Structures are given as structure tokens and as C-alpha cells.
Amino acid sequence: MYLNCHSYYSLRFGTFSEVELLELARENHVTQLALTDINNTSACLNFIRKAESYGIKPLVGVDFRNGVDQQFVGIARNNHGFKQLNDLLSAHLHTEKLIPQQAPELSDVFIVYPFEKVLLNEMDTFKPYEYIGISVKDLRKLPFSKYITYKDRLVVQQPVTFRNKRDYNAHRLLRAIDNNTLLSKLQAEEQANEDEKMYPVENLYQAFKEYPFILENTDQLLKQCSINFDFSAGKQSQNQQTYTRSKEEDYLLLEKLCLAQMDYRYPDEQDAAIERMRKELELIRKMEYVSYFLINYDIISYARSKGYFHVGRGSGANSIVAYLLGITDVDPLELDLYFERFMNLFRSTPPDFDIDFSWRDREDVTRYIFDRFPNVALMGTYVTFKYKGVVRELGKVFGLPKEDIDRLSDGQFKLNELDELSELVLRYGTLIEGMPNYISVHSSGILISEYSLQHFCATFLPPKGFATVQIDMHIAEDVGLYKYDVLGQRGLAKIKETLQIIAYNQPDNNTFDIHNVKQFKTDVKVNTMLSRGQCMGCFYVESPAMRMLISKLKVDNYLGLVAASSIIRPGVSQSGMMREYILRHHKPERIKQAHPVLLQIMPDTYGVMVYQEDVIKVAHHFAGLSLGEADVLRRGMSGKYRSRDEFKAVEEKFIDNCRKRGYDDKVTKEVWKQIESFAGYAFAKGHSASYAVESYQSLFLRAYYPLEYMVAVLNNGGGFYRPEIYIHEARMLGAIVHAPCINRSSMENKIYGKHIYLGFGYLKDLEQRSCIRILKERTHGAFTSLEDFIERVTISIDQLSILIRIGAFRFTGVDKYELLWKAHFSLGHIQRFEDQYQLFKVRQNNYEVPVLQTTKLEEAFEQIELLGFTLCSPFDLLLEEPKNNRITNDFQQYLNKHIDIYGYLVTTKRSTTQNGNQMYFATFIDQIGEVFDVVLFPQIAAKNKFRGKGIYRIYGKVVSEFGYLSLEVVKMKKEDYIQDPRFQ
Structure with missing residues (x-):
């Protein structure tokens, strides 16, 4: 009987989850109801998924509103109707157009207009699928309205937004936050009525007993609605099913592509590689992931055609098929990588590749994916109200001074010393903490579906202009939508830009192939530098913790770096196994302390679990769990895993099996402790190996082209350290570093031989438009003097002063104080605008200025003020x-x-x-x-x-x-x- 229910995905309006709505319905003996969030369908799929367990028939729809002004409610008759609603909502969200007062014709949707809106608009005619919604409070007006005669058009529309007074209070706070206003100034029309709550069905029937036709109409509407999605464990993937439009052709193409690269990847002995390839291809076909590999290959091929660098990582790097296709550059035979970590018959969720592109190239790759495939959207994610954000928002709502808000937010207070308003902020903060605040974009996920994504939810359009679904990855996976991961990172941009810099700075010394990582792995200079921890600026190995670990292990080879990349992860280090690994590395006799079975499973890591697949191996071979059960453990270590019940059941079986095998409880508990410590942190070995490949490329460039590499590091946002530290490192490597110069600098850093000129971008107060004008004018020739610069570039005295103070005119040989005097004499009295150009050369007056001399110390403090650091020691x-x-x-x-x-x-x-x-x-x-x-x-x-x-x-x-x-x-x-x- 409830056709207009809200969850807290009616953002900054609703007050409880879709699951709590089902619980509320069961408590009130409701057997069917419609979830209709405001301009949002985020909760619909999970509502449908969960409804059966509550004995409730689910209906879904959309409450279409402009702000809080309700226009109409659309309720889907079936799945096609749900798509129509999502299409309509998406169109308005993409264009930001107002929702019309009159709903468009949607063949499989019921439209319900609120009674107040019908009265206001004096609506007279209604189509067969259009109804007038009557709430309990509307019953007072209905008998005195002409619409009492529209008996076949009237239905019950009792909105549900609150469960109790507590929810109503939370709602008012959310509305005040949304309106950025004090709670005391929140306007009544911005809030829902307090009576928007659910009554027991019996009470609702009692309220409408004088209007049985309204109840009958509502019941008939409900009976005509039915919506279904497959959420079962054996559900079919909703991803794009084929690449060539034929599964058989897909397989033949995949096989052909792999064989075509066999000679390149394995120029010598190929028997083992072909055997492994055949084994993988058979499993890939059996599990129907052929198109998944081909789509990833398509994306990589485009990137390669554009000269973009990429790294294929994650468990996908365990696959020889991925290696042959060029999705990854990790040889699974060289590292004995465990393909079953990536894909096995017992895995209940499809595998995924993480593909990194340069942060500069990722957007173009994303645009290609949207252009190349018909049904594409970015994955959504929910940003929830966290403690600090809640305190700051509610502090403003209650009118607290900024210093009080800061104190509460930072937790710097004692409860017994708080005033009444501060206590209210903390008390009411618990009402909304954890609720979704807004929908954002997942960091990397892209959906490529067989069908239009509006079958599943609406989409919105974030600032970058790519359609994004209103559901997160958990809900998407529930219905069979599995994301492709396309990420951006700066390490690849550093490598690519270094090659470009070498091309102009050392054109006769760039004959190497950056993709020839096998050569880098055996390079003595590179490995010596690695073992000493001289890795500042290098991908993944430059942090103090990683430098320390590398030095302690004396890592001087690729396999050692692969292990170190995973050992540094919190799961291994916090369990104490990182220290144990180092001890066993240095003291071979200590290896004997490892359990024989564990040592047999993991000889390369001295019987210590280091990689995610080690957990699968230990669970399977040590504890005798099936591969399916072992995969539950693997998923249990992932942040994506939501239910702990299944994980707990496997834990009990693990311990029980170990006892049956005669292991001492102390040993069993220690092994289990190691498994638990991996939660959310461990790397797959192929993932570590992928990282190590990129690290070696970075190390090679740092070893042989250190200055070019450090410039590229600086030009791509640095890394673990602040820019000042990389500038210092460049100087330690032999660079002569100069402050920005009018004639030698660009927006980014430039290198000429061993001379590095800092970019204009470091000057915090220098406007970008000033830089653009300078660089544009410089194409006509270098500036010869301050006077020449003033004649040619439209610039304010404030902006020119910044350039003079940093020493950008030092090529003139004139002291900066003297230049400042001249600049003020020339420009101090002139107001110049962007589009104002000089038609005639301005005659420069000769002024006598005092003899001034800038000291080294004054220059240093000027640099600290303008750059944020000094170029001297x-x-x-x-x-x-x-x-x-x-x-x-x-x-x-x-x-x-x-x-x-x-x-x-x-x-x-x-x-x-x-x-x-x-x-x-x-x-x-x-x-x-x-x-x-x-x-x-x-x-x-x-x-x-x-x-x-x-x-x-x-x-x-x-x-x-x-x-x-x-x-x-x-x-x-x-x-x-x-x-x-x-x-x-």
C-alpha cells in the first residue's frame, strides 16, 4: 500500500537504509511496497535483492523532484519500466534540466501525481497510467475537492521518510546541511512533513475505510507490478558477452593473438609456455572470460598505438595469456606464478586486471573506451558522512564559532567541559554519521555491459563528462556487473617524460629500449644502486620504509625486489612475519624452524606467507580445504568482501582440518594468525612482480640518466617527498639548479645539459595567464632587458615584482632592487588589462635609482617566500x-x-x-x-x-x-x- 518510500539514498533527505525500510515494512505487516528515492535509484537493486528474505514483494521507482518540490512519482511495472525511469532520470541528471510538471509517456510505468500538486496545477485529464496520490493528511481536503469524482484515478500515496522523532530530527539536520543554513533558519518548505511515516496496514485501511475504491485502485496497481533480477551465485555475467559477436570467433582470435606473440615472449624453449597457455585458454573458455581478455587487449592496443605506457598488475599478472597479449609484462613462468590465484573453477567472482596508465593519458584511454564500446559507464561510489565532516557541518548548522568546531573535529576536548551547543553537535552527529552524503566516482572502475546500464540504475554526469552509474561495485557485482580497472599513476608519466627529455638533452645517448626489462634486471650498476637504497624518486621503492627494507635484505636482484614489494605491506609486517623473513634471509639455519609443509609450499620465501596466493596454497595443501573454500579466504582478505559469516565458517573448518591432520594447536593458530594478518593488504605475487618491473625501469633511468629523470619526477608531481627534496637530490646527482628565468624557464622544469631551470609553476602567486603570455611572446625571441619585457608583455606591477624578486631577470646583470625601482617607475602608475596592447613603443624615461645590492641571505628568504623553499643549503x-x-x-x-x-x-x-x-x-x-x-x-x-x-x-x-x-x-x-x- 506504500507507493512513495524513501531511503537515505534520497540524499540529504531520507534517514534510514533500504534494508531498514524492509524491516519497518515487516514490523507494520506490509507485504508489498515501492522504494522511490528522490532522483536516485542507488538502493533499488539491493532493495529487490533483500526483499525476499523479508517476505515482501518489492516495487521500485523514482520520486522526481526539483529540489524538494515533488513533481510526480514513477513506479516501474516491470524491468523495462525500470529502464524507462532510469533513462528519464539520467537524461535530466546529465543535462541538469528541471523535471517537468507533466510526466512523459512511459509505456511500462505508472505515474502518481501528489494531490497537492494536482490541486495547484488544476489538472483535469489523466491518462490510463496516471494516478492522483492521496496521503492520510490529504483525506481532510479530498471530500471538498472535485477530484473525489475521479474515483478510478485515486490511489494511496502515504510518503514514508521517517520511523520516529529521531529520524525527523536527523532529516532536519540533513536539510540544514543541504541548504547551508542555520537550523533555526531552515524554511518549512525545505522539510518534509513530520507525518511522512509508515503506519501498520490495519491502521492505513482504517484511515481509508470510507474510500474503499482508493484501496482497490492501489491494490490493482501493485498487482500489475513485478520486477526481477538474478542475484544467485550462478548468475550470468552482465558484462559484454562477446568481442567479435561470436563466442567461437572470440576464442579463435584469442588463441591466434597468443600464438602470434609466442616467439617474441619466448624466443627459445617454448614447450612449457605453450602447455601453460593451452591450460589457461581452456579454463578461460570454460568460465566464459574470453571476451574479457579481448576487451582488455583492445584497450591496451589503443594505448600502444598512441604511445602510452601501461602496467598490467593485480592477480591478472599471474596469467601467461595476459603476458602474451601484452596486458602485463610479467613472465609467469620465470616467477612460477600461480594462475589459480587469478582464475579457477571454484572462484565465484570473475577475475580482474588492474591496468595503470600515466595520469596524463588515462582520460584519453577512458574516452576511447566510451567511444569503442556501446554500453559503458564509470563505477559509482558513495561518500558517507564521517565524524570530522559531520562535526564541521553540524557545527555550522548550530552556529558554533570556528575555533569550537576545530576543537570538536580534532577531538581536543573533555566531555564534561563542553557547552550545550557542542554537546548537541556530538549527540546529533551520531544520527547522520555513516549515511551517504553524495555519490562520487570510483577511483578506477569502468563497466562495459552487454545491455544498456539503465537496465540497472540511473547514471549521472560528473565534471569530466563520463556517465557514471548510481550504484557501487558491491551492488554491481550482486547483479553480475564486474568492473574493468583503469587507473592513473604518475610513475609511468615520469618514465615517459624522461625519455622525451633524454631525446632533446642527450640526443646521441638514447639507444636503449625502456621495455627491455630483462637487461635492466642484470645490470650491475642498477642492482648496486638498489641494494644501497639509493632509490629516491623511483616508483614504489623510494619511501624510507622501503629503502630500509631493501638495505636490510641487501636486495640486488629482481626476485628479491618482488618479495620486498609484498613484504612491506602491512599484513606481512604487522604480523611479525616481515622480521621473520629477514631473519631467515640472513640466517639460513633459522629456516629449519619453519613447518615442513609450509616450507615445502613456499620454499622461495623460507616458509613465510608473503603473497595472496600463498594463503590459497596453505589453505589447500596445509589445511586440506577445497580450492573453493580457499578462495573464500582469498576474498576474505579483500576490502571488497562484505560478509564475515562465510569467512568465519571457513576459519572453523580450517582449524578443524588442522586438528584432524595432527597439527599442534599452537602451530595452527600461528598459521591462522598469519592468514588473518593479510586482511585487505597482501599483494598477489604477479602484482608485486608488475610493480617491480616499473621499479626497475625507474631505477635504470635514475642510474644512467639521473638528471633527466629527476626533472621528470618534479614535472609529474614528485612522489613520496616534497619537491624541495627532489631538487636537493638532483643537486646531489650533479645538477646546477637555477631559480625561474624569463628566458630559460617554462611552466615546468627544464634541463639544458646539467643546468636545471625551475618552472614558473613553483611561483605560488604567479598567475597562469601571466605565464602563458610570457611563453607566447618568447616565441618571437628572447627578452633582452626589463624594458624589452615590459614593452612586449602585458603584465601588472604585482606580477612583474614576483618575477624580479625571484631573480627571473638576473641575466641582465642588474640587481633586483634596481630592477624593482625601474619596474615601479614604468608600471606602478598604469592599470593594464588583459586585452590592452600597445600600438606604439612607449618611450622609457631614464631614472636615477639608488645603488642597491641584494645579499645571499635576502635572496634565500625571498625564495622561501615565493617558492616555499630555498635553493641554498x-x-x-x-x-x-x-x-x-x-x-x-x-x-x-x-x-x-x-x-x-x-x-x-x-x-x-x-x-x-x-x-x-x-x-x-x-x-x-x-x-x-x-x-x-x-x-x-x-x-x-x-x-x-x-x-x-x-x-x-x-x-x-x-x-x-x-x-x-x-x-x-x-x-x-x-x-x-x-x-x-x-x-x-
């Missing part, structure tokens, strides 16, 4: 000279002793101990520019605080762990810089 700015000149190289002679050393702070990482105490890891640069690492244990961290970037004097003990030297801090103090000489 920060140690030159200390108020007091360092009391010693100790450096990182002194650590060895101070091993297990205390040392006093100065360091410029690079980065910090806060960590929490098992007891909940805070400790810190930090990286510094010493007085000659070398990097060293320190740790502050909880007692020290509580007394010694980091106070932003700068130079610290550190006293601590030098310790060695597996040969890696670092400093355990005893005390530290931030040193003062001299006073800015410009303001003395």
Missing part, C-alpha cells in the same frame, strides 16, 4: 653555526654509541604501538646532503615534538639492524633561523 640560515660537523658517514664509528648530529627534516611518520602510544619515524638530511633515519620511541616522542620543517639538533644512539644504521633519538631540538634580513 638550509644550514646557511642558522642563527648559530652548528657546534659540530658530524654526518651520516660517522654512524659506523659511533655504532652502539651516542652521537650529536644536525639534520634538516625531510619527512615524519607517526605510528601507534600495541599499547596505543605514539612513536615516530623520521628522515633527515645531514650537513653534506646525505640522508639518515631516526626513530623516537613513545617516551621520547612524548617529550620531543616535531615543529615543522627546519633543522634539528639530534642526540641519540646509533643502532644497526641487519646492517642498516639508524639513530634512536634521546633528545632533539629545533634550531632557530636568523631573522629575515629584509625586515630588519
Whole structure:
């Protein structure tokens, strides 16, 4: 009897989930009802999926509104009607056009106009599928209206938005947030009526007892509606089924493509490769994933045709078919990769590739996919209200001062010291925390469907202009829609741009093939650099934690890097198995402590679980679980996994099987602890191998073309560290770094030989339009003087001052103070506009200016203000000279002793101990520019605080762990810089 029910996917309006709506219906003896969220169909599929377990017949539709102004409610008669509603809603969401007062004709949709809207618009005629909705409160007006005579058009339309007063309060808060207004100023028309709630069916019948025809009409409408989707475990995939429009042709094409690349990938012995290929192809055909491989191959082929770099990673890199197709560059035979991690007969969800493109190229690849395939959309995701966001929003709603909002948001308060309004913010915040706030775009997912995606939900159009579904990946998978993952990363852009820079900076020295990773893996220079942890700027291996691990393991080969890439993950490290792996690596006799079965399963990793497929192997071979049950464990480690019930059942069977096999409970629990520690973090081995390939490409470029590579790193947003650190690293590698220059710089950094000119983009206050004008005018010839520049470029005195202060006119040989005087004499009195150009050359007056001289210190502070960092050594700015000149190289002679050393702070990482105490890891640069690492244990961290970037004097003990030297801090103090000489 309820045709207009809202869940909290009526964003910033509804107050409870679609599942809670079903629970509410069951409590009120409702056996059929319609979910009609406002301009949204996000919850429809899950509502339909869950309804059966509540004994309820589900109907779905859309409450079409302009803001809160309800125009009509559309209810789907069937699946086609649902598509029609999604098509209509999508069209309005894409174009942002208002919903019309009159609904268009939709053959399989019932339209219900709210009684108030019918009265307001004085509607007279209604089509057979159109109805007038009467709520309980409308019954007071109905007898006095002409519409009482429209007996065959009247249906019950009692809106459901709240369950109780608590929901109503949450609704008002959501509406105030949506309107960005104080709760006290929220207008009544922006809120729903408090009586929009569900009554027991008996009460509803009682309310309408004088109008039995309304109840009969409603019942007839409900009976005509039916909607079904297959949510069963054996459901057919809704992805595009074929690539060539024939499954047989698809298979023949896939086989042909693989064989065509066999000589390239395996020029020598091919028997093992062909055997593995045949095995994989048979399983791929049996599980009907042939089109999936071909579509990925199509995407990669387009990218290759455009010269785009890519990395195929994830468990897909375990496949030799993917390797032959060029989707990945990881040889599964070389690494003995476990194909069953990617695909097996017992896997209940299809496999997926993660394909990375450069962040610069990804959008074009996405556009190609939309143009190439008929039914495409980006995957949606829900952004929910989190604690900090809730506190900030409600703080504004209740009118709290900003400082109070900041204090509550940061958790810096005591409950007993809060005022009444602050208490209200926290109390009411619990009402909306966790609710969806808005729909966004999934970071990488793209759906390529056999059918129009409007069969499943509506789509909206985010700023980049690609249609995006209103459902997330969990709901999509429930109905058989599985995403393709197309991601963007900066590491590939760094590699690609380095090649471009080498082409103009060292044109006679670029004969290598960047894809010849096999050669890089055996390069002595590359491997030596890797083993020493000299990896700053290199993909995935530059962080302090990764440098430390590589140094401790003395990784000097590809296979070692593959293992390290996965060992560093939290699942392995937090379980204590990272340390155990290192111990076994250094002490072969310790390997004997591994359980014989585990050592037999994982000899390469000394019996330690490192990769996701290790869990499958251990579950299958150690505990005797079936591959299907082992795959449950694999999914249980994924953030995508939603239900823990199935996982718990497998855990019980795992332990029971181990007992039956005679394992000691202590051993069983330790193995299970390792499995649990992988939750959400472990890599598939092929994924680690893919990362290692890209790392080796980066390492090769850094080893042989260090300056070009560092420029590319800077031009692509840096990496783990801030730009200043990469500029320092370039200088350590032999570069001569210059501040931006009018004649040599561009928006990005440029290199000429060993000279790097910083880009205009580092000047925080320099407008982009000023840069564009400068670069455009420079195509007509270099600027010869300040006067020449002023004549040729339309620029304000403020913008010109920035360029002078940073030294962009230093080629003139004139001091910047003198240039500033000249600039103000020339432009200080002129208001120049963008489209104002000079028809005649302006005569420059000769002014006498005072003789001024910029000091090195003034220049340094100018750079800090304009760039955010100085190009000189920060140690030159200390108020007091360092009391010693100790450096990182002194650590060895101070091993297990205390040392006093100065360091410029690079980065910090806060960590929490098992007891909940805070400790810190930090990286510094010493007085000659070398990097060293320190740790502050909880007692020290509580007394010694980091106070932003700068130079610290550190006293601590030098310790060695597996040969890696670092400093355990005893005390530290931030040193003062001299006073800015410009303001003395």
C-alpha cells in the first residue's frame, strides 16, 4: 500500500537504509511496497535483492523532484519500466534540466501525481497510467475537492521518510546541511512533513475505510507490478558477452593473438609456455572470460598505438595469456606464478586486471573506451558522512564559532567541559554519521555491459563528462556487473617524460629500449644502486620504509625486489612475519624452524606467507580445504568482501582440518594468525612482480640518466617527498639548479645539459595567464632587458615584482632592487588589462635609482617566500653555526654509541604501538646532503615534538639492524633561523 518510500539514498533527505525500510515494512505487516528515492535509484537493486528474505514483494521507482518540490512519482511495472525511469532520470541528471510538471509517456510505468500538486496545477485529464496520490493528511481536503469524482484515478500515496522523532530530527539536520543554513533558519518548505511515516496496514485501511475504491485502485496497481533480477551465485555475467559477436570467433582470435606473440615472449624453449597457455585458454573458455581478455587487449592496443605506457598488475599478472597479449609484462613462468590465484573453477567472482596508465593519458584511454564500446559507464561510489565532516557541518548548522568546531573535529576536548551547543553537535552527529552524503566516482572502475546500464540504475554526469552509474561495485557485482580497472599513476608519466627529455638533452645517448626489462634486471650498476637504497624518486621503492627494507635484505636482484614489494605491506609486517623473513634471509639455519609443509609450499620465501596466493596454497595443501573454500579466504582478505559469516565458517573448518591432520594447536593458530594478518593488504605475487618491473625501469633511468629523470619526477608531481627534496637530490646527482628565468624557464622544469631551470609553476602567486603570455611572446625571441619585457608583455606591477624578486631577470646583470625601482617607475602608475596592447613603443624615461645590492641571505628568504623553499643549503640560515660537523658517514664509528648530529627534516611518520602510544619515524638530511633515519620511541616522542620543517639538533644512539644504521633519538631540538634580513 506504500507507493512513495524513501531511503537515505534520497540524499540529504531520507534517514534510514533500504534494508531498514524492509524491516519497518515487516514490523507494520506490509507485504508489498515501492522504494522511490528522490532522483536516485542507488538502493533499488539491493532493495529487490533483500526483499525476499523479508517476505515482501518489492516495487521500485523514482520520486522526481526539483529540489524538494515533488513533481510526480514513477513506479516501474516491470524491468523495462525500470529502464524507462532510469533513462528519464539520467537524461535530466546529465543535462541538469528541471523535471517537468507533466510526466512523459512511459509505456511500462505508472505515474502518481501528489494531490497537492494536482490541486495547484488544476489538472483535469489523466491518462490510463496516471494516478492522483492521496496521503492520510490529504483525506481532510479530498471530500471538498472535485477530484473525489475521479474515483478510478485515486490511489494511496502515504510518503514514508521517517520511523520516529529521531529520524525527523536527523532529516532536519540533513536539510540544514543541504541548504547551508542555520537550523533555526531552515524554511518549512525545505522539510518534509513530520507525518511522512509508515503506519501498520490495519491502521492505513482504517484511515481509508470510507474510500474503499482508493484501496482497490492501489491494490490493482501493485498487482500489475513485478520486477526481477538474478542475484544467485550462478548468475550470468552482465558484462559484454562477446568481442567479435561470436563466442567461437572470440576464442579463435584469442588463441591466434597468443600464438602470434609466442616467439617474441619466448624466443627459445617454448614447450612449457605453450602447455601453460593451452591450460589457461581452456579454463578461460570454460568460465566464459574470453571476451574479457579481448576487451582488455583492445584497450591496451589503443594505448600502444598512441604511445602510452601501461602496467598490467593485480592477480591478472599471474596469467601467461595476459603476458602474451601484452596486458602485463610479467613472465609467469620465470616467477612460477600461480594462475589459480587469478582464475579457477571454484572462484565465484570473475577475475580482474588492474591496468595503470600515466595520469596524463588515462582520460584519453577512458574516452576511447566510451567511444569503442556501446554500453559503458564509470563505477559509482558513495561518500558517507564521517565524524570530522559531520562535526564541521553540524557545527555550522548550530552556529558554533570556528575555533569550537576545530576543537570538536580534532577531538581536543573533555566531555564534561563542553557547552550545550557542542554537546548537541556530538549527540546529533551520531544520527547522520555513516549515511551517504553524495555519490562520487570510483577511483578506477569502468563497466562495459552487454545491455544498456539503465537496465540497472540511473547514471549521472560528473565534471569530466563520463556517465557514471548510481550504484557501487558491491551492488554491481550482486547483479553480475564486474568492473574493468583503469587507473592513473604518475610513475609511468615520469618514465615517459624522461625519455622525451633524454631525446632533446642527450640526443646521441638514447639507444636503449625502456621495455627491455630483462637487461635492466642484470645490470650491475642498477642492482648496486638498489641494494644501497639509493632509490629516491623511483616508483614504489623510494619511501624510507622501503629503502630500509631493501638495505636490510641487501636486495640486488629482481626476485628479491618482488618479495620486498609484498613484504612491506602491512599484513606481512604487522604480523611479525616481515622480521621473520629477514631473519631467515640472513640466517639460513633459522629456516629449519619453519613447518615442513609450509616450507615445502613456499620454499622461495623460507616458509613465510608473503603473497595472496600463498594463503590459497596453505589453505589447500596445509589445511586440506577445497580450492573453493580457499578462495573464500582469498576474498576474505579483500576490502571488497562484505560478509564475515562465510569467512568465519571457513576459519572453523580450517582449524578443524588442522586438528584432524595432527597439527599442534599452537602451530595452527600461528598459521591462522598469519592468514588473518593479510586482511585487505597482501599483494598477489604477479602484482608485486608488475610493480617491480616499473621499479626497475625507474631505477635504470635514475642510474644512467639521473638528471633527466629527476626533472621528470618534479614535472609529474614528485612522489613520496616534497619537491624541495627532489631538487636537493638532483643537486646531489650533479645538477646546477637555477631559480625561474624569463628566458630559460617554462611552466615546468627544464634541463639544458646539467643546468636545471625551475618552472614558473613553483611561483605560488604567479598567475597562469601571466605565464602563458610570457611563453607566447618568447616565441618571437628572447627578452633582452626589463624594458624589452615590459614593452612586449602585458603584465601588472604585482606580477612583474614576483618575477624580479625571484631573480627571473638576473641575466641582465642588474640587481633586483634596481630592477624593482625601474619596474615601479614604468608600471606602478598604469592599470593594464588583459586585452590592452600597445600600438606604439612607449618611450622609457631614464631614472636615477639608488645603488642597491641584494645579499645571499635576502635572496634565500625571498625564495622561501615565493617558492616555499630555498635553493641554498638550509644550514646557511642558522642563527648559530652548528657546534659540530658530524654526518651520516660517522654512524659506523659511533655504532652502539651516542652521537650529536644536525639534520634538516625531510619527512615524519607517526605510528601507534600495541599499547596505543605514539612513536615516530623520521628522515633527515645531514650537513653534506646525505640522508639518515631516526626513530623516537613513545617516551621520547612524548617529550620531543616535531615543529615543522627546519633543522634539528639530534642526540641519540646509533643502532644497526641487519646492517642498516639508524639513530634512536634521546633528545632533539629545533634550531632557530636568523631573522629575515629584509625586515630588519
